[in-house]
Amino acid sequence: MISIYLYGKLRRYAPDSRPSGNSVIEVEAIEDETLQMLLDRVGIDIEELYTIFINHKLLTSRTKYARFLGYQQVRDDTCQSWDLNVVIKDGDRLGLFGRDMSGLVV
Amino acid sequence: MGKKILRINMSDMQTSYEDVPEKWARWAGRGLTSAITYDEVDPTCHPLGPNNKVVIAPGWVTGSPAAPSSGRTSFGGKSPLTGTIKEANSGGLSGQKIAKLGLAAIILEGVPKKDKWYTLVINKDGVEFEDASGLIGKGMYDVDEILWEQYPNEPAVIGIGQAGEMKLSNAGISVNDPENKPGRYAGRGGMGAVMGARGVKAIVVDDTDGPGVDIADADLFKQGRRKLTKAIGKHDLTKKDGGLNAFGTNVLMNIINEAGGLPTRNFSAGQFEGAALNSGEKVAEIVEERGGEGMTGHSCHPGCIIQCSNIYPDEDGSALVSCLEYETAWALGANCGIDDLDYIAKMTRECNDLGVDTIEAGNTIAIAMEAGVLEFGDKEGALKTFDEIREGTPLGRIYGQGVEATAKAFGVHRVPTVKGQSMPAYEPRAIKGIGVTYATTTMGADHTSGYTIAPEIAGVGGKVDPLADEDKDALSLTFQAATAFIDSTGYCLFIAFPILDIEEGWAGMAESVAGVTGLDITGDDVIEIGKEVLKMERLFNKAAGFTPADDRLPEFMRYEELPPHNVKWTMADEDLDEVYAWVQED
Numbered sequence: 295m296i297s298i299y300l301y302g303k304l305r306r307y308a309p310d311s312r313p314s315g316n317s318v319i320e321v322e323a324i325e326d327e328t329l330q331m332l333l334d335r336v337g338i339d340i341e342e343l344y345t346i347f348i349n350h351k352l353l354t355s356r357t358k359y360a361r362f363l364g365y366q367q368v369r370d371d372t373c374q375s376w377d378l379n380v381v382i383k384d385g386d387r388l389g390l391f392g393r394d395m396s397g398l399v400v
Numbered sequence: 401m402g403k404k405i406l407r408i409n410m411s412d413m414q415t416s417y418e419d420v421p422e423k424w425a426r427w428a429g430r431g432l433t434s435a436i437t438y439d440e441v442d443p444t445c446h447p448l449g450p451n452n453k454v455v456i457a458p459g460w461v462t463g464s465p466a467a468p469s470s471g472r473t474s475f476g477g478k479s480p481l482t483g484t485i486k487e488a489n490s491g492g493l494s495g496q497k498i499a500k501l502g503l504a505a506i507i508l509e510g511v512p513k514k515d516k517w518y519t520l521v522i523n524k525d526g527v528e529f530e531d532a533s534g535l536i537g538k539g540m541y542d543v544d545e546i547l548w549e550q551y552p553n554e555p556a557v558i559g560i561g562q563a564g565e566m567k568l569s570n571a572g573i574s575v576n577d578p579e580n581k582p583g584r585y586a587g588r589g590g591m592g593a594v595m596g597a598r599g600v601k602a603i604v605v606d607d608t609d610g611p612g613v614d615i616a617d618a619d620l621f622k623q624g625r626r627k628l629t630k631a632i633g634k635h636d637l638t639k640k641d642g643g644l645n646a647f648g649t650n651v652l653m654n655i656i657n658e659a660g661g662l663p664t665r666n667f668s669a670g671q672f673e674g675a676a677l678n679s680g681e682k683v684a685e686i687v688e689e690r691g692g693e694g695m696t697g698h699s700c701h702p703g704c705i706i707q708c709s710n711i712y713p714d715e716d717g718s719a720l721v722s723c724l725e726y727e728t729a730w731a732l733g734a735n736c737g738i739d740d741l742d743y744i745a746k747m748t749r750e751c752n753d754l755g756v757d758t759i760e761a762g763n764t765i766a767i768a769m770e771a772g773v774l775e776f777g778d779k780e781g782a783l784k785t786f787d788e789i790r791e792g793t794p795l796g797r798i799y800g801q802g803v804e805a806t807a808k809a810f811g812v813h814r815v816p817t818v819k820g821q822s823m824p825a826y827e828p829r830a831i832k833g834i835g836v837t838y839a840t841t842t843m844g845a846d847h848t849s850g851y852t853i854a855p856e857i858a859g860v861g862g863k864v865d866p867l868a869d870e871d872k873d874a875l876s877l878t879f880q881a882a883t884a885f886i887d888s889t890g891y892c893l894f895i896a897f898p899i900l901d902i903e904e905g906w907a908g909m910a911e912s913v914a915g916v917t918g919l920d921i922t923g924d925d926v927i928e929i930g931k932e933v934l935k936m937e938r939l940f941n942k943a944a945g946f947t948p949a950d951d952r953l954p955e956f957m958r959y960e961e962l963p964p965h966n967v968k969w970t971m972a973d974e975d976l977d978e979v980y981a982w983v984q985e986d
C-alpha cells in the first residue's frame with residue numbers, strides 16, 4: 295500500500311478532506327511505477343503541487359530560495375522539469391502540499 | 401530637520417534631544433540598537449542594574465509613506481535571559497509613530513531613586529513622566545485599554561505586564577496593534593524585565609503633528625518600493641491569498657511536521673500526531689466556522705500588504721486572541737503534547753496579558769512536563785501555570801525565568817537552549833542548517849536570525865543532500881547578515897521570502913533604504929552591512945565573557961536520536977567556530 299497525505303486545497307482529492315484530520319489516499323503499489331505515473335493514476339494535477347515529501351524527506355519543491363546567495367536548492371533543475379521518475383514502492387508515504395501552502399523555503 | 405535621539409534618564413528624570421552622532425548616523429532598527437548598546441552599555445553589567453539600557457529604534461524606512469510592511473520597532477540592550485546583547489523587534493503601532501516624531505531612537509536609562517512606577521508620555525512637545533501606580537499589577541489588555549481612554553489620538557502603547565514588573569527573565573515588551581490589543585511583542589530575551597528595572601510600566605507615543613519622515617531621494621525610494629511591492633505581490637508565500645495571508649505563519653505546522661522537524665514533547669520527537677489539529681489550516685477552518693470577530697489576513701500594523709496575522713475567535717465568535725502564530729501554536733501545542741487550539745489560544749492570551757514570550761513559555765511548560773510536575777498533554781495544568789506567574793508565587797517566578805531556571809529547579813537535563821534561550825519550532829537534528837544559526841547567533845537560540853530551514857532531502861535516484869555540513873556554516877553567516885540588515889530596515893522579516901527568491905525585490909529593498917536615508921546602498925552591500933552589525937554584537941558578547949564554547953547545541957542532541965529520521969546532531973565544533981572566525985577587534 296502507498297499512502298498519499300494531502301494538505302491545503304489538495305485535500306479535496308481525498309475522501310475525508312477536513313483540515314483537522316489526515317486527508318489520505320491509499321492505493322496499491324504497482325511494480326516499477328514512477329511518481330509521475332502514480333499521480334496520473336490518482337488524478338492529481340502536477341501543476342497544483344508546490345512541495346513533495348517522500349517518507350518525510352523532501353523530494354522536490356518549486357521554491358527557488360536565495361539562489362543568488364548560494365542557498366541550497368532542492369534540485370539543480372527548475373520546477374519546470376521536476377524529477378518525477380522516482381519509483382514509488384509498497385509502504386512509501388508521500389506528503390503533498392499545494393501552491394496555497396508554499397511555506398517551505400528550500 | 402535631521403532626526404534626533406531622545407534620551408530619557410530615569411535616575412534624575414531628565415530628558416534630552418540629541419543630534420544623531422556621526423558614528424550612528426548610518427544605522428537604524430537593529431543596527432542602531434546594537435550600535436548604541438555596544439557603545440554605551442558595559443557588557444559586564446547586570447542586565448537589571450543601573451548600567452543597562454533599553455534602546456528603542458524604528459527601521460530606516462519605518463514611517464515613510466507606503467513602504468510596504470515596514471512598521472517594525474527594534475528593542476535592544478543586554479538580555480537578562482542570555483547575558484548577551486539582544487535585539488527583539490515587533491510590529492504594532494510604535495515604529496511608525498516614533499519615526500514620525502522625528503526620532504531615530506529612544507534611549508531609556510538609569511533607575512528611579514524612589515521605588516515608583518512611571519508611564520512616559522511622548523509627543524511632539526516632549527516627554528511627561530506620569531505616575532503609573534494605577535496600572536501596577538495589571539495585565540496588558542487592561543493597560544492598553546486604560547491608556548487609550550486616558551490619552552487622545554489612539555497612541556502607540558509600549559508596555560510590560562506583571563512579568564516585567566517582577567523583572568522575570570522571560571518578560572517581553574508589548575506593543576499594541578491597530579485594534580489596541582497587546583498581540584505584538586518584542587518577546588525574546590527578557591527585555592520587558594530591563595524596562596521594568598527602569599521603573600517604566602508603559603510608554604505612550606502620540607505622533608500627532610510630528611515632523612514626519614524625510615525622504616532623501618523620492619524617485620529612488622519610489623523605484624525601490626515598486627520593485628519590492630511587486631516581488632511581495634508575486635511570490636506564492638506572500639501574495640494576496642498566498643500561504644502567509646491565508647494561513648499565517650502557521651502554514652508551516654503541517655509542512656514541518658511532514659518533514660519530521662517539529663519538536664515534540666520537549667524535543668524528544670520530530671513529529672506530533674496532533675499537528676493537524678493545531679495547524680494554520682485548522683485555524684482558518686475555525687475562523688470560517690465561528691465567524692464573528694475572527695479573521696485571517698489581519699495586519700499587525702497599518703500598511704502591511706502581506707497580512708499574516710489573525711484574530712482567533714472564541715466559540716461565540718468574539719475575539720479571543722491575536723495573533724496565533726506558528727511558533728506559539730507549536731510551543732504551547734506540539735511541544736507540550738497539546739492538540740487543542742482553544743487552549744493554545746487561551747494560553748497565548750495569557751502570555752500577551754502577563755507579558756511573557758510564548759516560545760520560552762511553551763518550552764518552560766514542556767520542561768515542567770518532562771519533570772513530571774505536569775503530564776504531557778495536560779492542557780488545564782498548562783493553562784494554570786500562568787496563574788502562578790500572575791500571582792508571583794515562587795513556582796510562578798521560576799516558570800517566569802524560562803527554560804534553564806525551570807530545568808535546574810526540577811533536575812531536567814534535556815534542556816533545548818543555546819546561551820540561555822530556548823529553541824523555536826525547528827528541530828536542529830532534522831533541519832541542520834537552522835542548528836548552525838541556533839548555535840552561533842549573537843542572540844541565543846533564535847530562528848529569525850538566520851532562517852536556514854533545509855530539511856532532510858530525499859536521496860533518491862542516486863542524488864544526495866547537496867549540502868555538506870561544512871557548507872552550512874558559510875550559508876548560516878550569509879543569512880544571519882542578511883537578517884541583521886533586514887532587521888535594520890524596519891521591514892518585516894517576512895519580506896525575506898520574496899526578495900530572496902526574486903532578485904529584483906532584493907535590489908528594491910536596498911534602493912528603498914537608500915531613497916529614504918540618502919545612504920549609498922545597493923543590493924550588493926546588504927551582506928557586508930549586515931556583517932558590520934553582527935560584528936558589533938559579537939564583540940559585545942565577547943566582552944561579556946562569551947567564547948566559541950558557548951556556540952554549541954545542547955549535549956543531548958549529540959547522543960539522542962530524533963525520530964522519525966533517527967538523526968543526531970553531528971556538526972563538528974570546528975565548523976561552527978568558522979562562522980564567526982572573521983570577527984576580530986580593530
Ligand code: SF4
Nearest residue numbers: 491700704706708892
Ligand atoms: S507580514 Fe505579518 S508580522 Fe509582518 S508586518 Fe505583516 S502582519 Fe506583521
